[in-house]
Amino acid sequence: MTASEILKMMPLIIVLATPLITMLIIALHRNHLTTMIVSVIGLVLAIIAIPYSKALDLTKIGELLIIDNYALFYFLLIFTATIAIIIPSYPYLEMRFKGNREEYYLLILTATLGSSVLAASTHFVSFFLGLEILSVSLYALISYLRQTNEGIEAGLKYLILAAVSSAFLVFGMALIYSQTGKMEFNALMQFFSNSSKLNLISIVGLVLMIVGFGFKLAVVPFHTWSPDVYEGAPAPVSAFIASVSKGGILALLFRFFSQYDVLNSKPLFLIFALLAVFSMFGGNFLALLQTNVKRLLAYSSIAHFGYILVAFLAGNNAQNFKGVEAATFYIVSYFITIIGAFIVVGIFSTREREAMSVSDYRGLYWRHPWLSVAFSAMLFSLAGIPLTAGFIGKYYVLASGIDNQLWTLVIILIVNSALGVYYYLRIVVEMFSQPEEAAETKHPSPSVGVMTGLILAVLTIALIWLGVYPTGVIGAIKISVMGL
Amino acid sequence: MGLLSLVTFIPVFGALIVLLIPRQNEKAVKIVSAVITFIPFVLATYMWGQFNYTMSGINNEAQFQFVQHFKWIPAYNIEYFIGVDGLSFPMVWLTTLLSFLAIIASWNINKAVKGYFALFLLLETGMLGVFVSLDFFLFYIFWEVMLLPMYFLIGIWGGPRREYAAIKFFLYTLLGSVLMLIVMLALYFNVKDPVTGGHTFNMLLMMDQSNHSGWLLGVDVRLWLYILLFIGFAIKVPIFPFHTWLPDAHVEAPTAISVILAGILLKMGTYGLFRLSYPIFPDVAVKTAYMLAVLGVINILYGAFVAMAQKDLKKMVAYSSVSHMGFVLLGMSTFTDAGMNGALFQMFSHGMITAMLFLLVGVIYDRAHHREIDGFGGLAVKMPIFAGVATLAFFAALGLPGMTGFIAEVMVFIGTFSVYRTLTILAVLGIIVTASYILWTVQRVFLGKLNPKYENISEISGRELFTLVPLGILVILFGIYPIPILNLFRASMTHLINLIP
Numbered sequence: 001m002t003a004s005e006i007l008k009m010m011p012l013i014i015v016l017a018t019p020l021i022t023m024l025i026i027a028l029h030r031n032h033l034t035t036m037i038v039s040v041i042g043l044v045l046a047i048i049a050i051p052y053s054k055a056l057d058l059t060k061i062g063e064l065l066i067i068d069n070y071a072l073f074y075f076l077l078i079f080t081a082t083i084a085i086i087i088p089s090y091p092y093l094e095m096r097f098k099g100n101r102e103e104y105y106l107l108i109l110t111a112t113l114g115s116s117v118l119a120a121s122t123h124f125v126s127f128f129l130g131l132e133i134l135s136v137s138l139y140a141l142i143s144y145l146r147q148t149n150e151g152i153e154a155g156l157k158y159l160i161l162a163a164v165s166s167a168f169l170v171f172g173m174a175l176i177y178s179q180t181g182k183m184e185f186n187a188l189m190q191f192f193s194n195s196s197k198l199n200l201i202s203i204v205g206l207v208l209m210i211v212g213f214g215f216k217l218a219v220v221p222f223h224t225w226s227p228d229v230y231e232g233a234p235a236p237v238s239a240f241i242a243s244v245s246k247g248g249i250l251a252l253l254f255r256f257f258s259q260y261d262v263l264n265s266k267p268l269f270l271i272f273a274l275l276a277v278f279s280m281f282g283g284n285f286l287a288l289l290q291t292n293v294k295r296l297l298a299y300s301s302i303a304h305f306g307y308i309l310v311a312f313l314a315g316n317n318a319q320n321f322k323g324v325e326a327a328t329f330y331i332v333s334y335f336i337t338i339i340g341a342f343i344v345v346g347i348f349s350t351r352e353r354e355a356m357s358v359s360d361y362r363g364l365y366w367r368h369p370w371l372s373v374a375f376s377a378m379l380f381s382l383a384g385i386p387l388t389a390g391f392i393g394k395y396y397v398l399a400s401g402i403d404n405q406l407w408t409l410v411i412i413l414i415v416n417s418a419l420g421v422y423y424y425l426r427i428v429v430e431m432f433s434q435p436e437e438a439a440e441t442k443h444p445s446p447s448v449g450v451m452t453g454l455i456l457a458v459l460t461i462a463l464i465w466l467g468v469y470p471t472g473v474i475g476a477i478k479i480s481v482m483g484l
Numbered sequence: 485m486g487l488l489s490l491v492t493f494i495p496v497f498g499a500l501i502v503l504l505i506p507r508q509n510e511k512a513v514k515i516v517s518a519v520i521t522f523i524p525f526v527l528a529t530y531m532w533g534q535f536n537y538t539m540s541g542i543n544n545e546a547q548f549q550f551v552q553h554f555k556w557i558p559a560y561n562i563e564y565f566i567g568v569d570g571l572s573f574p575m576v577w578l579t580t581l582l583s584f585l586a587i588i589a590s591w592n593i594n595k596a597v598k599g600y601f602a603l604f605l606l607l608e609t610g611m612l613g614v615f616v617s618l619d620f621f622l623f624y625i626f627w628e629v630m631l632l633p634m635y636f637l638i639g640i641w642g643g644p645r646r647e648y649a650a651i652k653f654f655l656y657t658l659l660g661s662v663l664m665l666i667v668m669l670a671l672y673f674n675v676k677d678p679v680t681g682g683h684t685f686n687m688l689l690m691m692d693q694s695n696h697s698g699w700l701l702g703v704d705v706r707l708w709l710y711i712l713l714f715i716g717f718a719i720k721v722p723i724f725p726f727h728t729w730l731p732d733a734h735v736e737a738p739t740a741i742s743v744i745l746a747g748i749l750l751k752m753g754t755y756g757l758f759r760l761s762y763p764i765f766p767d768v769a770v771k772t773a774y775m776l777a778v779l780g781v782i783n784i785l786y787g788a789f790v791a792m793a794q795k796d797l798k799k800m801v802a803y804s805s806v807s808h809m810g811f812v813l814l815g816m817s818t819f820t821d822a823g824m825n826g827a828l829f830q831m832f833s834h835g836m837i838t839a840m841l842f843l844l845v846g847v848i849y850d851r852a853h854h855r856e857i858d859g860f861g862g863l864a865v866k867m868p869i870f871a872g873v874a875t876l877a878f879f880a881a882l883g884l885p886g887m888t889g890f891i892a893e894v895m896v897f898i899g900t901f902s903v904y905r906t907l908t909i910l911a912v913l914g915i916i917v918t919a920s921y922i923l924w925t926v927q928r929v930f931l932g933k934l935n936p937k938y939e940n941i942s943e944i945s946g947r948e949l950f951t952l953v954p955l956g957i958l959v960i961l962f963g964i965y966p967i968p969i970l971n972l973f974r975a976s977m978t979h980l981i982n983l984i985p
Contacts (some may be wrong), residue, residue, distance in 0.1 A: 365640075369599070386628040398665075399560065402673050411666070418662050423728065432640050433647055474559045 010049040018042025019109040073480035074119035096312035111137035115248030124183035154232025155181040169212030175205030220282035230298035239342035279306030327395040333389030389466035488550040499605035525580040540979035542571020543691040565619040570976030587738035607633040618651020642736035649736035660719035674700035691763040710768040719752030734802035739846025777817035783810030784914035792921035815896035832887035840877040862934035870944040887963035
């Protein structure tokens with residue numbers, strides 16, 4: 001490995017080194033705050049390394065990794081999101097967990113590493129390694145609050161289902177490898193694009209891989225684990241699963257199919273279109289009557305990934321990556337909103353329980369006006385109301401769909417956004433309605449730390465900034481998807 | 485920054501200022517809000533002085549005034565493109581006036597004062613933005629931006645059933661905007677910018693049929709898009725059968741918000757028909773004109789009869805709005821000079837009259853804490869000034885000669901009589917129903933023996949009078965001498981009629 005290759009990989013190397021250093025520090029001096037600060041510093045350093053890495057010409061690192069602008073864009077997104085999740089985790093753990101809190105950061109950092117490897121991988125081996133680093137870290141993270149039954153239940157559920165889906169994935173890979181003798185994405189896609197060579201085994205392999213993807217992204221009908229896991233996991237970890245973990249997998253999905261014309265391939269198009277339609281309707285209908293905020297966000301996240309799949313269908317290479325562009329923008333806005341929403345949920349948690357029921361939020365405006373305004377902004381963005389990032393994202397997806405005449409999908413998407421508004425609005429209504437006098441004392445009364453408040457403010461401003469003036473980010477995304 | 489942008493965005497900057505004022509200082513919040521809403525009114529009045537009556541606007545950028553046009557989101561050819569013509573300027577002026585008066589009328593708000601005034605100012609920017617936008621995307625953004633503050637203003641500061649009313653309002657209007665969104669996107673991808681060759685959201689380019697793609701020129705496609713867009717606007721007007729959100733929203737909304745709702749928001753529906761539906765789909769507009777006229781007459785008669793049956797004073801006024809908006813629809817369905825100008829004049833005139841009526845209902849509700857029409861009686865004895873102003877407003881609403889309502893209705897009838905004779909006769913019958921419910925109401929509330937419960941009711945205050953008198957003066961002034969307003973419309977309306985085949 002040459003020096004410039006090492007330099008190119010610097011962001012990844014820093015994220016790899018940070019958990020190791022953290023581990024040593026824990027061994028020497030166990031302190032919650034120090035661990036948190038070291039993790040944040042590591043991530044900040046990794047972000048600082050990104051522009052230097054971008055300046056280097058070379059992209060391919062051996063067979064396994066490719067650090068192009070696309071990967072770097074996702075690195076930036078993933079690292080920033082992790083910082084935004086780690087900082088509010090500190091008061092959350094202080095309040096809710098009595099055991100060793102330091103290892104939490106270790107696990108988050110390794111999970112981040114896994115997710116960013118996914119964004120940069122071009123090979124089955126790096127893909128599987130990245131995925132397993134991510135999943136194994138998540139098993140432990142989900143049941144980190146081991147005093148709660150829900151935590152253990154969620155961790156176990158995720159363990160079994162993620163392991164099964166990994167098995168599907170790896171079996172699919174093996175079948176494909178047996179037919180092609182290749183594990184490199186581009187070579188594989190050349191094989192699949194040439195229909196004369198296709199046979200049953202390779203197709204079964206591909207389908208098994210899609211099943212694996214489906215599980216990881218929690219799209220209907222592979223979604224059943226997600227509400228339980230979202231509910232049982234600590235709020236910051238739920239945010240992590242919804243954003244960083246799924247983001248890395250999506251980045252890989254886009255890269256995997258980047259040279260394949262999904263839009264004009266009948267069977268694949270049909271499979272993804274059905275996944276998208278089922279996810280949109282399934283997610284929204286299940287969320288409609290949900291009274292638990294965390295489950296509601298889980299179901300709504302299923303629907304959001306349905307929307308993203310519509311954009312994914314609307315184009316990769318053959319369509320100038322318009323669809324991937326739209327999907328990436330959507331992911332950025334979704335990251336901001338879902339992390340913000342879970343931070344609010346985390347803030348309202350008490351020692352005994354998390355603020356999960358919609359009724360916990362009743363009359364929030366009258367007690368914490370700023371907090372409720374931030375939460376409303378997040379919910380409005382999820383609902384796709386103008387002047388928020390969510391609206392531009394949804395518009396972007398719709399536009400890419402209409403551009404490719406996917407009318408059915410587009411109309412289903414619009415109907416679903418209207419459905420979505422209803423349940424997001426329900427939470428907003430609760431927040432702004434008058435609290436009953438008697439119930440006043442029962443409500444958790446949170447204290448917002450300076451740093452958490454700051455993160456929430458930054459997220460809210462970013463949300464509105466993207467909704468009003470998205471041009472800068474759109475430009476960055478355009479550049480990053482160009483080289484796919 | 486251009487004058488028009490200033491008018492549009494001063495309120496939202498005001499909202500930020502209001503948010504920075506300490507919470508306890510409620511007086512300062514109110515005064516700042518009043519000053520902030522007064523500035524756009526002054527600027528708009530100044531613009532009226534500068535307004536060139538001969539410039540037509542509608543589909544020609546060079547004919548618009550106070551234009552600002554630059555790129556906003558180039559990736560999607562979205563532009564910041566605003567300007568006014570004879571169609572939008574009267575609405576802009578009316579919006580600035582009513583917003584100022586509504587702020588004064590909100591003086592007795594005492595719950596979460598900061599939030600109320602900040603949202604109100606945001607709402608004003610949204611309303612003004614809708615009227616000045618000439619880019620469909622921008623128009624849509626403002627249209628939606630208006631929704632949220634409205635939702636909160638009803639849902640937090642409203643009456644007992646405010647949450648139900650607010651969510652009903654929100655869901656109805658959201659449905660409308662979703663339909664509008666579909667049409668907007670369909671137009672975007674099928675209208676070509678003749679200069680760049682790309683897609684465009686520019687409304688004026690959408691109005692040029694030669695920019696439409698082959699798909700968009702299909703007869704069925706045009707009809708469907710027109711219907712979707714029409715429903716989007718019909719919910720706002722509201723046109724029967726999409727009107728059911730209106731009485732709930734009005735009854736629960738605080739007084740000032742009812743004023744804005746009836747005075748400005750309802751007009752946006754018909755404004756949208758004038759601004760978008762007619763010029764973009766003129767062929768379909770002609771084909772469906774008779775249906776529109778029928779809907780107008782249904783609105784007039786249905787609204788009037790339902791208003792007569794109401795026991796709640798505010799609900800009565802709300803249904804009278806449904807009835808009066810019917811005249812706008814009837815007038816605009818004729819494509820005649822008198823009919824179209826009459827429709828626009830009715831929008832303007834009803835904006836002032838209905839604002840007065842809601843303010844009056846607010847005054848009485850603040851004193852009696854109920855709105856049962858039968859629960860009053862003989863109030864003229866104790867509140868002679870109030871009764872005088874109220875009678876003026878009620879007479880204006882029933883179209884008494886010498887006031888704006890009369891001019892508008894006569895113009896509409898002149899326009900329609902030659903086109904739809906039967907419908908006009910039915911509509912004229914509506915006037916009789918209107919007169920009867922209004923006179924009956926005046927009689928039950930103000931005349932007769934004084935209800936002993938209101939022995940000590942206090943006379944209308946100076947502040948309340950301050951919100952009513954300017955409107956009263958304008959109603960009479962423009963009722964006797966409507967030329968200044970009609971001059972504003974004329975060039976634009978003539979041009980619009982010429983666009984219709």
